Amino acid sequence: MASQQRVTAAVLIIGDEILSGRTQDTNLNAIARYLGTHGVEVAEARVVGDDEDEIVAAVNHLRDRYDYLVTTGGIGPTHDDITADCVAKAFGVALHEHPEIIAMMEARWGYELNAARRRMARVPEGGTLVKNPVQGPPGFQIGNVFVLAGVPSIMRGMLEDVGHRLKGGAVVISRTLRVDGSGEGVIAAPLEGVAKAHPDLSLGSYPFFSNEGYGSNLVVRGRDADEVARALDELETALAGAGVARMERLDIS
Amino acid sequence: MASQQRVTAAVLIIGDEILSGRTQDTNLNAIARYLGTHGVEVAEARVVGDDEDEIVAAVNHLRDRYDYLVTTGGIGPTHDDITADCVAKAFGVALHEHPEIIAMMEARWGYELNAARRRMARVPEGGTLVKNPVQGPPGFQIGNVFVLAGVPSIMRGMLEDVGHRLKGGAVVISRTLRVDGSGEGVIAAPLEGVAKAHPDLSLGSYPFFSNEGYGSNLVVRGRDADEVARALDELETALAGAGVARMERLDIS
Numbered sequence: 001m002a003s004q005q006r007v008t009a010a011v012l013i014i015g016d017e018i019l020s021g022r023t024q025d026t027n028l029n030a031i032a033r034y035l036g037t038h039g040v041e042v043a044e045a046r047v048v049g050d051d052e053d054e055i056v057a058a059v060n061h062l063r064d065r066y067d068y069l070v071t072t073g074g075i076g077p078t079h080d081d082i083t084a085d086c087v088a089k090a091f092g093v094a095l096h097e098h099p100e101i102i103a104m105m106e107a108r109w110g111y112e113l114n115a116a117r118r119r120m121a122r123v124p125e126g127g128t129l130v131k132n133p134v135q136g137p138p139g140f141q142i143g144n145v146f147v148l149a150g151v152p153s154i155m156r157g158m159l160e161d162v163g164h165r166l167k168g169g170a171v172v173i174s175r176t177l178r179v180d181g182s183g184e185g186v187i188a189a190p191l192e193g194v195a196k197a198h199p200d201l202s203l204g205s206y207p208f209f210s211n212e213g214y215g216s217n218l219v220v221r222g223r224d225a226d227e228v229a230r231a232l233d234e235l236e237t238a239l240a241g242a243g244v245a246r247m248e249r250l251d252i253s
Numbered sequence: 254m255a256s257q258q259r260v261t262a263a264v265l266i267i268g269d270e271i272l273s274g275r276t277q278d279t280n281l282n283a284i285a286r287y288l289g290t291h292g293v294e295v296a297e298a299r300v301v302g303d304d305e306d307e308i309v310a311a312v313n314h315l316r317d318r319y320d321y322l323v324t325t326g327g328i329g330p331t332h333d334d335i336t337a338d339c340v341a342k343a344f345g346v347a348l349h350e351h352p353e354i355i356a357m358m359e360a361r362w363g364y365e366l367n368a369a370r371r372r373m374a375r376v377p378e379g380g381t382l383v384k385n386p387v388q389g390p391p392g393f394q395i396g397n398v399f400v401l402a403g404v405p406s407i408m409r410g411m412l413e414d415v416g417h418r419l420k421g422g423a424v425v426i427s428r429t430l431r432v433d434g435s436g437e438g439v440i441a442a443p444l445e446g447v448a449k450a451h452p453d454l455s456l457g458s459y460p461f462f463s464n465e466g467y468g469s470n471l472v473v474r475g476r477d478a479d480e481v482a483r484a485l486d487e488l489e490t491a492l493a494g495a496g497v498a499r500m501e502r503l504d505i506s
Contacts, residue, residue: 020285
């Protein structure tokens with residue numbers, strides 16, 4: 001039987017383009033889902049700009065507070081790509097050119113290995129490489145920190161080399177009950193009753209509104225599958241008692 | 254002439270559903286773009302779960318550190334909607350049922366004003382209402398903190414009642430130069446040269462890769478339109494000198 005232990009992670013999204021609104025971040029979502037399947041729960045996320053002091057402070061705070069930290073962005077060859085520098089500073093170690101990355105890049109670019117490209121070969125002392133199956137140089141891991149690319153397709157490729165390094169806890173199971181035609185004002189009391197009876201579970205209500213109607217998706221989350229199933233039964237009974245007629249268990253989580 | 258002053262904001266996204274990966278946040282992006290047009294720059298964003306201690310700590314840290322704080326989520330009628338409670342606690346004031354909201358809800362729901370719905374009428378002492386032109390109860394402002402809904406369509410509606418309350422600085426102007434067929438390894442040096450010559454501007458490179466080819470969007474951002482234009486000229490000249498042949502100024506920002 002799986003352990004009921006909670007294993008946590010933070011996500012640090014690095015980049016001016018996210019804060020300016022130029023780019024819509026999707027990495028947090030992809031990381032949260034991926035870590036969830038490995039029994040690691042994202043407990044906090046932060047977005048900071050391309051600023052050394054901000055990045056160093058966030059890395060040190062988050063790696064200390066959670067079991068893991070995953071960063072995205074700032075590992076390219078341009079002057080605003082300072083994540084490796086900042087992570088090295090946060091750990092108090094030097095950066096060095098990793099021989100495997102230099103060899104990889106020489107094989108690809110040959111004599112074109114200019115200063116900008118060499119920049120991408122820098123890894124903090126003690127770091128190990130995170131494979132990049134998409135394109136470009138790898139990411140790296142140092143201690144409990146994983147440093148991944150910002151481009152979503154590359155980031156997702158790198159994640160595949162992260163899961164096997166995690167010591168996850170119990171996977172959180174999530175079940176959704178869709179309620180149609182009843183608003184949260186009606187749902188709230190029965191939902192709260194079931195939530196209070198199950199302090200180890202997390203119950204949430206996510207309302208929707210459209211031309212076709214309105215309602216709410218009620219989500220029950222927890223590490224004990226039996227308890228999640230019992231709570232879902234109790235929720236249906238309590239909602240029916242409050243006059244909710246249209247309910248449907250969804251296959252989505 | 255517009256002031257060159259930097260006015261900053263933080264965004265605090267509240268909700269387990271964002272951290273679990275169940276919901277893709279789009280509010281940060283919408284808020285960043287909206288505040289940008291009002292001369293307010295989002296300097297940091299955080300995502301926290303539905304946890305009182307986490308929310309109170311984040312509200313107090315962020316409202317103290319930046320000119321404004323915008324929160325989204327957690328203002329509905331269910332037990333996990335605790336944002337109003339947390340903001341009141343952060344400010345050390347009581348929550349009270351706001352008479353305008355009660356009147357609004359009575360007009361709509363009449364005798365059905367149950368405890369869950371009354372919950373949505375609670376505003377911290379000293380708070381003023383933020384109009385909700387979409388549906389449901391309003392948000393509120395207290396001090397430099399704006400408390401908005403989590404549902405994106407409602408959040409965006411509420412934002413329209415936020416802009417006129419902001420004392421913005423100079424609007425950040427953003428121009429994009431698209432480079433096709435050259436990678437960041439070639440772009441990095443000329444980009445860095447121009448960046449160093451313009452420490453008041455922010456220059457970034459955002460690579461793209463597709464079946465049709467690869468390249469990078471180079472973005473120049475700053476508060477002085479003349480300087481942004483000069484830097485863009487210098488960047489084109491420097492890139493041409495480095496052998497970059499295909500460049501195009503984009504109309505998008």
